[in-house]
Amino acid sequence: xxxxPAYALVATDLDGTLLRRDDTVxxxxxxxxxxxxxxxxxxxxxxxxxxxxxxxxFAQLGYRGLAVCGQGTQVYDAGAGRMIRAVGLDREAAAxxxxxxxxxxxxxxxxxxxDGADGRTLTEPGYLMxxxxxxxxxxxxxxxxxxxxxxxxxIRHPELDDDALAxxxxxxxxxxATVTPSGPGTVELQPYGIDKGAGIALAAEHLGxxxxxxxxxxxxxxxxxxxRSCGYGVAMANAHPLLRAAADEVTLSHEDDGVAVxxxxxxx
Numbered sequence: 001x002x003x004x005p006a007y008a009l010v011a012t013d014l015d016g017t018l019l020r021r022d023d024t025v026x027x028x029x030x031x032x033x034x035x036x037x038x039x040x041x042x043x044x045x046x047x048x049x050x051x052x053x054x055x056x057x058f059a060q061l062g063y064r065g066l067a068v069c070g071q072g073t074q075v076y077d078a079g080a081g082r083m084i085r086a087v088g089l090d091r092e093a094a095a096x097x098x099x100x101x102x103x104x105x106x107x108x109x110x111x112x113x114x115d116g117a118d119g120r121t122l123t124e125p126g127y128l129m130x131x132x133x134x135x136x137x138x139x140x141x142x143x144x145x146x147x148x149x150x151x152x153x154x155i156r157h158p159e160l161d162d163d164a165l166a167x168x169x170x171x172x173x174x175x176x177a178t179v180t181p182s183g184p185g186t187v188e189l190q191p192y193g194i195d196k197g198a199g200i201a202l203a204a205e206h207l208g209x210x211x212x213x214x215x216x217x218x219x220x221x222x223x224x225x226x227x228r229s230c231g232y233g234v235a236m237a238n239a240h241p242l243l244r245a246a247a248d249e250v251t252l253s254h255e256d257d258g259v260a261v262x263x264x265x266x267x268x
Contacts, residue, residue: 007036007041007213007214007215007231007232007266008040008041008042008209008210008213008214009041009042009043009044009204009207009209009211009213009214009215009230010033010036010041010042010043010044010214010215010217010263011044011045011046011200011214011215011216011217011226011230012043012044012045012046012216012217012218012259013046013047013217013218013219013220013223013226014045014047014049014054014057015047015048015049015219016219016220016236016238016239016254017217017218017219017223017236017254017258017259018045018217018254018259019254020254020255021254021255023057025061026257026260028257028260029257029259029260029263031260032257032259032260032263032264032267033259033263035263035264035267035268036263036266036267038267039267041267042065042066042207042209043063043065044065044066044067044068044200044203044204044207044214045058045063045065045066045067045068045069045078046067046068046072046196046199046200046216046218046223046226047067047068047069048069048070048071048180048182048188048196048222049069049070050069050070050073050074050113050114050119050121050151050152051067051069051070051074051076051083051116051117051119052117052118052119052120052121052135053069053113053121053135054067054069054076054078055078055081055117058078063078064078064079065078065079066078066084066203066206066207068196068199068200068202068203069199070113070151070152070190071152071178071180071182071188071190071194071195071196071199071222072087072190072194072195072196072197072198072199072200072202072225073086073087073088073089073151073152073190073191073194073199074086074087074151074199075199075202075203075206076117081117083116083117084202084203084206085202085206086115086116086151087151087191087194088115088149088150088151088191089150089151089152089153089177089189089190089191090191091146091149091150093176093177094112094146094150094153094176094177094189095146096176097153097169097172097173097176097177097189098110098142098153098155098189100172100173100176101155101168101169101172101173103172104168104169104171104172105157105160105165105168105169106157107158108155108156108157108165109123109124109125109126109127109128109155109156109157109158110123110124110127110142110145110153110154110155110156111123111124111127111129111136111145111153111154111155112145112146112150112152112153112154113150113151113152113154114148114149114150114151115148115149115150115151116149119148119149119150119151120135120136120137121135121136121137122136122137122138122139122144122145123136123137123138123139124139124141124142124144124145125138125139125140125141127154127156128156128185130156130183130184130185130186151190151191152188152189152190152191153177153188153189153190154186154187154188155169155186155187155188155189156185156186156187162181162183162184162185162186162187163181165181165187166179166180166181166187166221169187169189173189175192176189176192177189177190177191177192178190178191178192178193178194178195180195180221180222181220181221181222182220182221182222183220183221183240188222195222195225196222196223196225196226196229197211197225197226197228197229198225200214200216200226200229200230201229211229211230211231212229212230212231213231214229214230214231214232215230215231215232215233215234215262215266216229216230216232216233216234217234217235217236217251217258217259217262218233218234218235218236218239218243219235219236219238219239219240219243219254220239220240220243221240221242221243223235223243224242224243224246227243227246227247232248232249233246233247233248233249234247234248234249234250234251234258234259234262235247235249235250235251236250236251236252236253236254236258236259237250237251237252237253237256237258238253238254238255249262
C-alpha cells in the first residue's frame with residue numbers, strides 16, 4: 001500500500017477511535033502522537049461529546065490542543081480553557097423536529113446538550129445515556145429540555161436501531177436540523193449544516209491550516225463529514241460499515257492501537 005504524505009494535522013475521534021474502552025489512551029498511541037508532533041503535526045480532537053463532557057478527560061490525558069466538540073457545534077481551546085466558537089440549535093426548530101420524527105416512528109426518548117462550556121446534558125424520563133461516564137441530569141418533563149439554549153438533541157427509539165431511526169429522522173426533519181447517527185444507541189440533531197466537517201474547517205482556519213492537510217481517524221457515520229473534509233481518512237477495524245466503505249484505509253481496532261499503527265508508518 002502506498003504511504004500517504006506526512007500531514008500537518010492529525011484529527012482523531014475519541015470514543016471507539018483514540019480512547020480504549022476504559023477512556024484511556026495507550027502508551028503506544030501516546031508515543032505515536034509524539035512522533036507526529038515532533039514532525040510538526042498538530043493533534044486535533046474531534047468528538048460528538050460536548051465541552052463539559054471532555055474537560056475532565058482532557059485534564060486526565062494532558063491534552064492541551066484544540067478540540068471540535070458537540071458534533072462540530074463547538075471549537076474549544078483545551079489549553080486555555082476557552083470556547084472559540086459555538087453554534088446553537090434553535091429550540092423551537094428542535095421541538096418541531098422531534099414532533100415530526102415522532103409522527104413518523106412513534107415515541108422517542110430525548111436528551112439535550114446545553115450551550116456553553118458549563119452547559120448540562122439533560123435527559124427526559126426514559127432516555128438512557130449510552131456512555132455511563134458522561135454526566136447527565138434528569139428532567140421531569142420534555143418541556144424542561146428547552147429551558148436554556150442547546151447545541152444538539154439526542155434521541156433514542158425503543159425498537160428501531162440507529163440506522164433506521166436516523167433515516168426516518170432525516171426524512172422527517174428536512175432543513176430543521178442536521179441528523180447524525182453517532183451511536184451506538186444515539187441519533188443526534190444539531191444545527192442544519194453543522195457537522196464534524198464544518199467544525200474541522202473552523203478549527204483549521206483558527207490554526208492557519210488547510211483541512212486537506214489532515215489525516216483523520218474515526219469509527220462511526222458521524223465521522224463521514226470529517227473524512228470528506230480531510231486529505232486522508234482512516235477507519236478503525238471496529239468502525240461502522242459505512243465509514244469503512246468511505247475510508248482510504250482501515251486500521252486495527254481502538255483496543256489494538258489502530259491509530260498508532262498508521263501514525264508510526266506515516267511519521268516515523
